[in-house]
Amino acid sequence: MLAGRRSTEGVAEFRKLAEHRGIVGMDPIGVLTQLQMGRALAASGEQAKARAAYEAFFEVWKNADADVPILKTARAEYGKL
Numbered sequence: 001m002l003a004g005r006r007s008t009e010g011v012a013e014f015r016k017l018a019e020h021r022g023i024v025g026m027d028p029i030g031v032l033t034q035l036q037m038g039r040a041l042a043a044s045g046e047q048a049k050a051r052a053a054y055e056a057f058f059e060v061w062k063n064a065d066a067d068v069p070i071l072k073t074a075r076a077e078y079g080k081l
Helices: 007-019 029-043 047-060 069-079
Strands: none
Touching: 029 047, 029 069, 047 069
């Protein structure tokens, strides 16, 4: 959805996953949902909500190795908000 420039639809779909954690269980996609929602919100111009979504992602990843590529990318994106 994000690649197709359909950020509003992306936000709706990522929100469904975030609100219904049982859908993804322990799958890593559950954690990445917050990051993707942040990206979709940023693309749709909702900067404050995007920051909150990124911050929720960072909270889950607070003990992760700082050199993990997805985390480094997310921090760079957050810095541009």
